[in-house]
Amino acid sequence: MATRDNDTTVNQTKKKASLSLFPLLSLLCFASIFLCLSLSNKASISQQPHPASFQQFNPNDPNARFSSGSCDYSHGTWIHDPTYVSHRYDATCKEIFKGWNCALNNKSNAGDITKWRWMPKGCQLPPFDPVLFLETYRDTNIGFVGDSLNRNMFVSLFCTLRRASSEVKKWRPVGADRGFTFLHYNLTIAYHRTNLLARYGRWSANANGGELESLAYKEGYRVDVDIPEGTWAEAPSFHNILIFNTGHWWWAPSKFDPVKSPMLFFEKGLPIIPPIPPDAGLDMVLQHMLHFVERKQRAGAINFFRTQSPRHFEGGDWDHGGFCQRLLPLLPEQVEEFFSLGNNATNVEARQVNQHLHRALEGSGFHILDITHMSEFRADAHPSTAGGKKHDDCMHWCLPGITDTWNDLLIMHLNNLKGRN
Ligand SMILES: *[C@@H]1O[C@H](CO)[C@@H](O)[C@H](O)[C@H]1NC(C)=O
Ligand SMILES: *[C@@H]1O[C@H](CO)[C@@H](O)[C@H](O)[C@H]1NC(C)=O
Ligand SMILES: *[C@@H]1O[C@H](CO)[C@@H](O)[C@H](O)[C@H]1NC(C)=O
Secondary structure: OHHHHHHHHHHHHHHHHHOOOHHHHHHHHHHHHHHHHHHHHHHHHOOOOOOHHHHHOOOOOHHHHOOOOOOEEEEEEEEEOOOOOOOOOOOOOOOOOHHHOOOOOOOOOOOOHHHEEEEEEOOOOOOOOHHHHHHHOOOOEEEEEEOHHHHHHHHHHHHHHHHHOOOEEEOOOOOOOEEEEEOOOOEEEEEEEOOOOEEEEEEEOOOOOOHHHHOOOOEEEEEEEEEEOOOOOOHHHHOOEEEEOOOHHHHOOOOOOOOOOOEEEEEOOEEOOOOOOHHHHHHHHHHHHHHHHHHHOOOOOEEEEEOOOOOOOEOOOHHHOOEOOOOOOOOHHHHHHHHOHHHOOOOOHHHHHHHHHHHHHOOOOOEEEOOHHHHHOOOOOOOEHHHOOOOOEOOOOOOOOHHHHHHHHHHHHHHHHHHHO
């Protein structure tokens, strides 16, 4: 859109300059240099192929839909297509959490966010067809289990399906925070809120003493590594398809302060001694929760674990004045600056969490929904100051926005699994 505006400026400038208004000629020169710079900037982000190939792509072509064998959807390039108009949903979808509705909150680039399309290396990831999806997944329950970033993804799916089918019953399956059934298709989607997957609550020292007390612990959070949080404990016996995530709260010292309110891990009802740090606790929780799901799941269930959603704080973390005011996605080299483990930058936890996830998921029956790398580019797609908080929101995503692409990826995976059976 920025390029469009510059185009008009240049054309108008040309007309006026031809009236031999000399000073405007220099303005024209300046404008065209600016235009060239902004074009070359875009070109380096969106190297080939031409965006037109999106329009030519037929999402109903089964060969295209089921040909993911050799394709890695998590690697690729964001392509800018200023002419692209998304029909998925818009800011009027009531389920969009207020702070994520960037168009309504007047974020300056809100309209441009969905004009970037993910082009995986060597294949296509078209927007999924909501009607086809509803028909294919009749009589199915789909649960999102995790923190607010999974809710962000759930809302995107709801709004897309709601556009295609408006007969919706709002209700909550056991433990769910939000839930809807698309009545015409008997398809239910729900969001089960849980920060750590495992159950946790406040802990304070017992006057009669104990093992933690003898180590001088006074306050903290008790995290039971082998007990799922009640909000989703029933989800595996209800849903046919589950999408899990956890990660953000494991590196959240504002709540789980390592000194004032540390995480204290318990197993089989007893404190783990010596106490272990959060990253070791995460490994234990993942082991226990994956086994729990596999024990409790319905016949034929499909489980996904979504990788960590990257944050884009610059100039400090969220509680230290960090901001995210970019209007364009990052370049590949900028992505490495932000996220390389060796750089130890503000947002480094994204790839750290993934190391834990990949280790735990190896050899399990879970499918990995790898959205991290594609999302790392999108520093432009957070609510930022339009989030309506005291600090910039560089963690959640504007809706419509990039969790739409996560759902395209999820549904592509699902269709591939269905095609294989
Ligand atoms: C966004 O802009 C509209 C139109 O100018 C205005 O009515 C509305 O109050 C603004 N919203 C916010 C959250 O600033
Ligand atoms: C709706 O789908 C569920 C499976 O999720 C099934 O148990 C139930 O019988 C279906 N209801 C109808 C009316 O077909
Ligand atoms: C990385 O940075 C954090 C916070 O800036 C710091 O606490 C930590 O010690 C650093 N880690 C390494 C390995 O340098």
